[in-house]
Amino acid sequence: MLLPKARGELSQALFDSLRSEPGDTGTLAQVRPTDRDDVQIALWAMYELHYAGFEDVDDELEWHAGGLGLRRSLERDFESELRARQPATTLAEPFAEALFAFIAEHDGPSIAAYVQRKADREQVLELLRHRSIYHLKESDPTAWVVPRLPTAPKAALMELQYDEYGGGDPNRLHAHLFALGLEASGLRADPYAYIDDVPVEILELNNAMSLFGLHRRLRAASLGHLAAFETTSSLPSRRVAQGLSRLDFPPEMIAYYEEHVEADAVHEQLAVRTICGALVEAEPQLIDDVVFGAFTCLDLEDRYAQRMLDGWAS
Ligand SMILES: [Fe+2]
Numbered sequence: 001m002l003l004p005k006a007r008g009e010l011s012q013a014l015f016d017s018l019r020s021e022p023g024d025t026g027t028l029a030q031v032r033p034t035d036r037d038d039v040q041i042a043l044w045a046m047y048e049l050h051y052a053g054f055e056d057v058d059d060e061l062e063w064h065a066g067g068l069g070l071r072r073s074l075e076r077d078f079e080s081e082l083r084a085r086q087p088a089t090t091l092a093e094p095f096a097e098a099l100f101a102f103i104a105e106h107d108g109p110s111i112a113a114y115v116q117r118k119a120d121r122e123q124v125l126e127l128l129r130h131r132s133i134y135h136l137k138e139s140d141p142t143a144w145v146v147p148r149l150p151t152a153p154k155a156a157l158m159e160l161q162y163d164e165y166g167g168g169d170p171n172r173l174h175a176h177l178f179a180l181g182l183e184a185s186g187l188r189a190d191p192y193a194y195i196d197d198v199p200v201e202i203l204e205l206n207n208a209m210s211l212f213g214l215h216r217r218l219r220a221a222s223l224g225h226l227a228a229f230e231t232t233s234s235l236p237s238r239r240v241a242q243g244l245s246r247l248d249f250p251p252e253m254i255a256y257y258e259e260h261v262e263a264d265a266v267h268e269q270l271a272v273r274t275i276c277g278a279l280v281e282a283e284p285q286l287i288d289d290v291v292f293g294a295f296t297c298l299d300l301e302d303r304y305a306q307r308m309l310d311g312w313a314s
């Protein structure tokens with residue numbers, strides 16, 4: 001994979017520097033970002049250096065001090081923005097019921113309901129292209145958190161991740177199931193084939209997961225995000241599967257969503273009770289960050305859903 005297209009002055013300067021040896025990032029601090037798209041694609045590319053990287057960027061640059069300095073300044077602003085969006089919240093007791101209630105009470109626009117009943121084939125293809133950015137590396141951002149956890153939540157997270165990664169069978173790995181679905185639907189299944197087409201909301205969704213996953217300080221936010229993600233997946237996955245059937249999508253794509261109807265009904269219990277529950281029992285001071293992560297997941301999904309539904313309605 002090559003670097004994505006720049007979306008403004010900052011990402012242009014960053015990508016130019018990443019392509020050049022040895023990655024001259026010294027002047028980047030002076031470049032003002034053009035807009036949110038510019039910031040988020042720059043951040044997304046910086047994060048990607050920690051995943052599979054880019055063919056046109058030297059692997060050494062993953063830990064280049066200048067690049068990391070820029071990443072730090074972008075993600076500091078991003079984290080502040082995300083925190084500023086969250087209304088003040090105090091979870092009641094007991095923790096698991098309160099977290100389930102917090103997630104359930106969040107009311108946002110539903111793309112899944114639209115896909116189930118109204119979306120046409122082109123709209124669903126657009127959605128799948130957007131979702132491919134995350135689903136082709138499904139669960140990877142959360143994997144960073146494993147070594148940062150105490151015993152009980154670590155064991156529970158590994159139980160969930162083991163399932164996401166196919167339980168030892170590459171053909172059951174969720175990211176691979178999504179790739180098979182894309183191919184069968186006539187779409188490209190190579191990672192980030194559609195990165196240049198995705199709206200800024202998709203970049204934000206992905207960047208928040210990497211931000212939470214890559215900072216030990218934010219481990220609780222990562223797991224709170226996971227809890228909200230899993231808890232809001234089972235029923236929507238059923239709706240999307242029904243929409244895909246209605247539009248005669250191939251069985252491979254439907255199978256990906258059907259897999260998540262049952263799997264995520266189990267994962268939500270694991271994520272809320274056994275993972276986040278065990279974490280806050282061991283480290284009660286992390287409750288607020290669990291809620292921050294959960295809220296951010298719901299809020300960023302709402303923003304994406306609203307953008308798509310508004311675009312399709314006009
Ligand atoms: Fe999954």
Ligand SMILES: [Fe+2]
Binds near residue numbers: 164230263264267
């Ligand atoms: Fe899951």
